[in-house]
Amino acid sequence: DVKVTQSSRYLVKRTGEKVFLECVQDMDHENMFWYRQDPGLGLRLIYFSYDVKMKEKGDIPEGYSVSREKKERFSLILESASTNQTSMYLCASSPPELQETQYFGPGTRLLVL
Amino acid sequence: AQSVTQLDSQVPVFEEAPVELRCNYSSSVSVYLFWYVQYPNQGLQLLLKYLSGSTLVKGINGFEAEFNKSQTSFHLRKPSVHISDTAEYFCAVSAKGYKLSFGAGTTVTVRA
Numbered sequence: 001d002v003k004v005t006q007s008s009r010y011l012v013k014r015t016g017e018k019v020f021l022e023c024v025q026d027m028d029h030e031n032m033f034w035y036r037q038d039p040g041l042g043l044r045l046i047y048f049s050y051d052v053k054m055k056e057k058g059d060i061p062e063g064y065s066v067s068r069e070k071k072e073r074f075s076l077i078l079e080s081a082s083t084n085q086t087s088m089y090l091c092a093s094s095p096p097e098l099q100e101t102q103y104f105g106p107g108t109r110l111l112v113l
Numbered sequence: 114a115q116s117v118t119q120l121d122s123q124v125p126v127f128e129e130a131p132v133e134l135r136c137n138y139s140s141s142v143s144v145y146l147f148w149y150v151q152y153p154n155q156g157l158q159l160l161l162k163y164l165s166g167s168t169l170v171k172g173i174n175g176f177e178a179e180f181n182k183s184q185t186s187f188h189l190r191k192p193s194v195h196i197s198d199t200a201e202y203f204c205a206v207s208a209k210g211y212k213l214s215f216g217a218g219t220t221v222t223v224r225a
Binding site: 004040041042043044045048058090092101102104105106107 | 122217
């Protein structure tokens with residue numbers, strides 16, 4: 001089975017802090033994704049990576065950056081956390097073909113105070 | 114660009130009753146369609162997907178969905194639900210490149 005793990009299930013941070021969310025997949029997938037999930041809005045793509053050191057902006061990249069130094073690991077960085085970044089963050093991975101399933105981690109619920 | 118509309122935000126249903134979750138999409142090109150489920154405090158997992166061929170797609174846990182190109186719909190159905198089907202359900206569409214566009218989700222609550 002594909003396994004996608006996220007470093008924390010719950011995080012509480014203060015406004016202005018730098019926040020790192022880590023995601024690791026064990027299936028050698030080329031593609032990795034970061035989404036945020038908010039009630040009534042579904043999932044919105046923040047960033048996408050299709051290879052090591054490669055990244056593309058998704059629909060809502062503002063206030064976020066990402067890092068992919070190794071194929072299995074994809075990090076989401078909040079440079080200066082703000083209260084409007086309080087959300088559920090979901091990581092996913094998939095093979096490169098368009099029709100392939102994305103496999104999701106359990107999510108990190110981030111609260112910014 | 115493609116978009117997805119899930120027509121019901123909340124669907125309460127009694128155990129052993131049928132359920133239908135409605136999904137409409139818009140796209141100017143051919144699409145792949147997906148239904149994902151999110152159980153409480155978990156990530157999303159794939160229920161089923163339509164890529165091509167037969168318009169009736171069967172998935173896990175007794176769910177099925179029908180692709181209707183003329184109505185641009187991909188409704189999800191289950192003939193008899195269980196308490197364990199209580200979850201949030203997301204319809205998603207992929208048209209080109211890597212992106213999945215998700216609907217806002219439908220929360221299904223199954224009551225005894």
